[in-house]
Structure formats: C-alpha cells, structure tokens
Amino acid sequence: MAVYRRTARPRFTLLLLVLTSITLITLDFRGQASGVFSSVKSVSQDAFAPIQSAASAVTRPVGDFFQGVFHYGALEKENARLRQQLADSRASTLRAADAERERKSLLDLEKLDYIGDIPTVSARVVSVGFSDLEQTVQIDRGRNAGVAKGMPVVVGSGLVGRVVEASRTRATILLVSDPSFAVGIRLDPSGDVGVAHGQGQSKALSMDPLSKDTPVNVGDVVTTSGLQQSIFPPQIPVGKVLSVSTEPGALLKTVRITPIVDLRRLTFVKIVQWSPQ
Incomplete structure (x- = not known):
C-alpha cells in the first residue's frame, strides 16, 4: 500500500495542477481573474514554468526539424530555378557570340579586292x-x-x-x-x-x-x-x-x-x- 500511495501522489498532484491551470485560463479569458485568483495565477505560472521549459526543450528540435524539411524543399526549388536561369543565360551568350562570329565572317567576304x-x-x-x-x-x-x-x-x-x-x-x-x-x-x-x-x-x-x-x-x-x-x-x-x-x-x-x-x-x-x- 505504501508503494501505491507514492505512485498515486505525483499523479494526483499533476492532475490538480492541470485543473487549476484550466480554471485560471477560463477566468483569465472571461476577465474575472482578480484578487486572490491573480495571486493563484502567479503562483501557478511559477509552478508550471519548469514544465513549460522542459516541454519547449523537447518539442523545439522537432519543430525545427519539420521547418527545416519544408525550408530545404523551397531551397531546392530556388536552386533549380537559378540553375535553369544560369543555363539560359549561358545559352543566350553563346548564341550571341555565334551570331557575332557569323556577322564578322560575312563582312570579311566583302573584302575581296584581289578578285576584281x-x-x-x-x-x-x-x-x-x-x-x-x-x-x-x-x-x-x-x-x-x-x-x-x-x-x-x-x-x-x-x-x-x-x-x-x-x-x-x-x-x-x-x-x-x-x-x-x-x-x-x-x-x-x-x-x-x-x-x-x-x-x-x-x-x-x-x-x-x-x-x-x-x-x-x-x-x-x-x-x-x-x-x-x-x-x-x-x-x-x-x-x-x-x-x-x-x-x-x-x-x-x-x-x-x-x-x-x-x-x-x-x-x-x-x-x-x-x-x-
């Protein structure tokens, strides 16, 4: 029985804290958290602070991971777009160079004074x-x-x-x-x-x-x-x-x-x- 009480007491304490938190949130939402309730709210915030910090420490890496996954996909799309833009620019430069070379070659054909x-x-x-x-x-x-x-x-x-x-x-x-x-x-x-x-x-x-x-x-x-x-x-x-x-x-x-x-x-x-x- 002693073992049961040691196991049940933390659960009861946690349940009490959760119910208290819900009550305070409801009162705060309705604008009724004044007087003693404000004091209780302050105490409960201090009590829950370590739990909130621990939960945040656990969930933040998970959130960062999924955010990174979605962000990586966006980066891949942007890189693909930039690569295509660079390829198009290079192709355009080559076409312009070919056109200029052909233009000079055609002009060169007009310099045939030695043919008469x-x-x-x-x-x-x-x-x-x-x-x-x-x-x-x-x-x-x-x-x-x-x-x-x-x-x-x-x-x-x-x-x-x-x-x-x-x-x-x-x-x-x-x-x-x-x-x-x-x-x-x-x-x-x-x-x-x-x-x-x-x-x-x-x-x-x-x-x-x-x-x-x-x-x-x-x-x-x-x-x-x-x-x-x-x-x-x-x-x-x-x-x-x-x-x-x-x-x-x-x-x-x-x-x-x-x-x-x-x-x-x-x-x-x-x-x-x-x-x-």
Whole structure:
C-alpha cells in the first residue's frame, strides 16, 4: 500500500495542477481573474514554468526539424530555378557570340579586292574532314548554284582551297593544308615564283627549294602566281614566309609558309567562278 500511495501522489498532484491551470485560463479569458485568483495565477505560472521549459526543450528540435524539411524543399526549388536561369543565360551568350562570329565572317567576304570583277558564289561550311591524310570541308552550294570542280575558294583574307567535288546542292573543298594540295606562288617583293605544298593540319606549307641566292625573308607575303593555265587567278594572298633555312654547303634554301587563313574557323566562304585562260 505504501508503494501505491507514492505512485498515486505525483499523479494526483499533476492532475490538480492541470485543473487549476484550466480554471485560471477560463477566468483569465472571461476577465474575472482578480484578487486572490491573480495571486493563484502567479503562483501557478511559477509552478508550471519548469514544465513549460522542459516541454519547449523537447518539442523545439522537432519543430525545427519539420521547418527545416519544408525550408530545404523551397531551397531546392530556388536552386533549380537559378540553375535553369544560369543555363539560359549561358545559352543566350553563346548564341550571341555565334551570331557575332557569323556577322564578322560575312563582312570579311566583302573584302575581296584581289578578285576584281570575277563572279563569286557565297556558301556556308556545313562539315569538316580533318585528318592526317585529308583536309577538306563541305559547303551547302553545288552545281545548282554554279559551283564546279576546280574552282578556287577564298575568304576575305585569302586562299582557302579549291573545289574537288560538286553535287547538285553540295561541294567538297580541298584545303591548302592538305598534303595533296599544290599552288603556284609568287614571293613579294622579289617576284620569284615557285610551288607551295600542303603538309597537313596545323603545319606550315612547304615551298619547292629555291636557289640560295634568291632574296627571301621571314614575313614576306606570298600570293598566287596566276601564270598561264594556272587554276588560280593571280594575286590571291596565300600566306607569309615563316622560315628560311640553308644547309651548310648547300646550293638551295628551304622556305616554309604560314597559311594566311585560319582554316579551323571557317564559317562562310566564296567560290570564285574562275576558268583558266
């Protein structure tokens, strides 16, 4: 029985405190908590303070957890929105850069003073074929547009290559860097002529050996020679002399030429409707 009383007394005390609290809340709500009731209310608040603090300490982490869960979801949505906005901004920047590059490429095609009044056909590069054995690009113009095999291909800065195959709507261009490409050239200012050959991607053109007495210097401009029956009209810029070397005791010198056109960045080209005379 003693054990029962020790167990029941705390329960009775807790029940009494709860009933007292309810009574005080009711009276306070009705505006009747005055006098002795105010004193009792003050005492009960002091009595319940430790219980309220303990309950708050227990429930606050739970509330913070659920608040964090909902807040995390909102952050995820906001992060997704910002990532999409960043992707859209980058795509817009790339499109603007592409448009500007195309605009400059088209403007560059208008700088063809070296062609004179020879008719031309504008075309867009649609594919590339770069390898150690072949250096070609394909364009979106063919026989229907007046493009024919053998025609020179240029941009504003100079020679790109020549047409080696033409269908009705497409054509293939052999670039000056292709190992099978050859072009008759003239050195400026000396006026000496020779032949330049492609050596592959990212490599300088080589020139047939010249007499060691031929005046040629690094930086000299190289253009098409345009000699009789040449497949290229004269005065098309080809490149600049990159190096000149002569072996000790040799009678000839070796000349290497840097192509004047950046063949890796072709967007638009012009086909010169030239027929050798």
